[in-house]
Amino acid sequence: MTKAILSSYIKKNTFIHKLNPLTKLIFLVAVIITVFAVKSFIYNLIIVLAIIPLAYSAKLLSKVFKPLRYLFIIFIVLYGIQSFLYPEKETILIDFGYGIAIWEEGVLFATIISLRLLAMIVHGYFFVLVTHPGDLVCSLRKIKFPYKFGYIVLSTLQVIPRVASQMETIIDAQKSRGLETKGSIANRLKAYSPLLGPLFLGSVQNVVERTIALESRAFSYETEKTSYRETYVRKKDKIIMASIVVFFTLYGVISWIL
Amino acid sequence: MDIVKFKNYSWKYSETDKYVLKNINLTIQQGEFLGIIGNVGSGRSTLCMSLLGLVPHLFYGKTKGELIVDDIVVKKAKISDLSSRVGLVLQSPDTQLTGAGTNVEEELAFGLENLGVPRREIIKKVDSMLKLLNLEQLRNRSPFELSGGQQQKVAIASVFIMEPKILVLDEPTAQLDPLGTEQVFSFIKKLAKKGTTIILNTQKIDYIAEFADRIAVVNKGRVVKVGETREILTNVELLRRNGISPTVFTKLSEELIKNRLYKGELAMTFGDAVKIMKKVKRK
C-alpha cells in the first residue's frame, strides 16, 4: 500500500514554486560552492539560516527541516570523533586526564563540516520540495542535457517506492515461513540475506519488462524528440539568475577579505 | 493484405538447447483480430515478442526461417524501426508503465515525444485519446496510484496513441480482478473497431470467444492450428489434445447432446447457450 511518491515535491502556488527549475538549480549550486569556499563559520551559518525566509515565502517552513532527524546521528559521530581525535590539536577545551581530552580545533572543525552538511541538506531538500521533477527534466532537456539521463532521473524517482513495497512483501513471506525478524542484530541480518535473491531476480525481471515497455514506446527511435511538458525561462528568471551569481561571488569575496 | 508473415520460423534462446518456436507458418491479415491460445510454456509470449523484434534483437539466440512484419524483415531491422508500427503490452501493469510520465497525460505523450511528434499535435492526440477511452478523470493522476485495471488501460492507451498498425497484447488481464478484466476487454473491443490489427494472447477463452476473428492454437512451440474462432473453439478434440479447456458453454452443450436433451451445433458463447436452452425447453 505504498503510495507512489513522486519525489517529495509539494505543490504550492508561490513565487518560488513558479520560478524555472534552472533558476532554483543555480541557486542550489551557488549555495554548495559558497559553503565550501567560505571558511568562516559565521558566513556559513548565515547561509544555513537563509533557508528560513525562503521556506517561509514558499509556505514550507514546517517541512524543510524534516531530514534533520536522520542527520542527528551523523552530527553526534562527527563531533564525537573530531573533538577527541582531530590531528592538529593545540588547545585543550576539557581535559579528562589519561591523555583523553576535547580539543578546541576539533570542535571548530566539526562545526564547519556540520554547517556545510547542514546547508547542503537543507537547501537541497528545499530544492526538491519546490521543484516538480517533470519540470526539472524538461528544462534540463532544453539546455541539451541527454534525453536518457532525464528518463533515468524521473523513472528512478517513481520506481523506488515500488522496490520498497516489493521488499516488504518478501519480508512478509519470510516471516510467514517462520523466520524471526525481531530480536538480535544477528537474527535480523540472517533475515535479510535471503531477501536479496528474489529482490534482485525480481528487479532484473522488472527491468527486462520495462525495457520492453520502453521499446514499445519507440524509446530508441532515432529522431529529434519533442516534449509535451513545457517550461519557460522568463525575464524574472534571468534577472534572478544573474543576481544569484553576482551576490554569491561578492559574498565569497567579502568572507575572504573580512 | 498480409501484415504479418511467419515463414518456417524457428527461434531458440542462446542459453537453452530446445527451440521455443518451431517451424511456424502463420499469416495475419491487416485489420483482423487474432487470438492466441495454448498452455503455460507453449511459446505464446515468445511469439508475441518476436513481432516487435525483441526476439532476436533484445534477447540473444538463433532464428531460422523468416518473419516479415509490415513489409519489414524483422531479422534485418532494428527494434526502433518496428516500434512505430507494432505496439506491445505485457501482463504486469506495473512494469508496462514507463515511469517517464509524472501523470497519465504525460505517460500517454511519451511515445509520441519519442517519435518526434510536434507538441501541438501531441496535445491534440492526448486529449482525444483521453476522451475516446473515458480516461479524462484520470489525466492528472500519477499512473502508479491507479488500480491495476486502470494502469493496464493507461498502458494500452499509451501504445495505441502511437497509432501502431499492429497491437500485440500478451496476457493483458492475467493480473487483474474481474472488474479490471472486464474493463480491459471492453477497451480492447473498442480499439478493434478502429481497424487496428490486434493480436491477443490470453488464457481467458470465454472472452476471446466473444470477439476474435480467428484463433491460433499453440502447443510446444508450434502453431498447431489456425482457423475461424468458432471452428477452433467448438473443435473440442483439438482443444483437449492441446491441454485447453473448451468454454463452459461448449462443455454444457456437449453434455446436453450426450444426454439427448439437444441435437445440433455446439455452443461457444453465452449467447449461443441462451439460444440452445430455448430449444431444449421447447421440445
Add this chain to the structure above:
Amino acid sequence: MSENVIEIKNLSFTYPAGVEALKDINLEIKKGEIVAIIGQNGSGKTTLVKHFNGLLQPTSGTVIINGKDAKQSTTAQLSREVGYVFQDPDDQLFMSKVKDEIAFGPKNLKMKKNEVNKRVRDTLKLVKLWKFRNTHPLDLNLDDKKLIAIASIIAMNPHVIILDEPTSGQDHRGILRAESLIKKLSKEHTIIIISHDMDLVSKIAQRVIVMYNSKILMTGTPKEVFIKTSLLAKTHLKPPLITQLSQKTKGMRSDILSIDEFIEELKTKKPHSSKSR
C-alpha cells in the same frame, strides 16, 4: 466452543498513510472449514488475511487464533498454526534449490534434521515435484512455482492454510492440479482461499465471504451467495458463467453451480420421454 480456529471481533484497520482498509469486521472460521474470500482488488481481502498470521495488527478489535490473542505472538510464532501462501511465487521463493526452499520453514521451526528431510520428501512427493528437488525454484514454470510455494507451507504443517489466488495465471492443467491439491489438503487443514476464480470458489468452498469497501458484504454457501445477483453486482462480481446461464433460463433454479447439476435439473424437471426415440 473452541471449535473456532479464527475469531475476529470488531476488527478495524487503518494503514499508516490513513487509508481505512477494514471496518468493523466480525468473523468466525471453524476448524476444518473451507472458506473463500472474494471481492475486487482493494476491497480488503488481503489486509484481512494478513491479520490471521500477525503480519498486521488491528487498529482496534481483536483477532483470536486457536484461542489465543494474535497480539501475543510474532508472525514467526504464528506460522506454526497459520500458513500463508502469497499470490506471486516470485516474492516467496528465495533459496537456490527446491529442496532447500521446502526446508526453509521446517528449519525455522527448529525441527531436527531427520524430520526436516522427511518433510521435504513427503511434501515434494505429495505435490509430485520430487524430480525437481535440485532445480532452482525460479527456473520452474509458473504452474510449478505456484505449487512449490504451497508445498513450502505444507511442509510446516500449519493447521490453517491461506492461499492467495492459487489459480491465477495458470492454464487448464495447472488449475486442475491446484484444485485437487486443495481438496486433498482440506481433509486435514482449515483452508482459506482468496480468489477471483468463481468456478474454483463454487467447486471448493463451503462458505463464501464477500468483501466490499473494507467490509464484509455477505457470507453464505456458494449457492446462497451466487443467487444474490444484485448484491454481487454492487461489487462488480458475477456468479460463475453456468450459474448466470441458469439464472437467464426460464423455469430453471437460479443456484446451479456445475454442468452436472444443470443437466440433472433438466432431467428431473422434464423426464426424458418427450425427446426422441
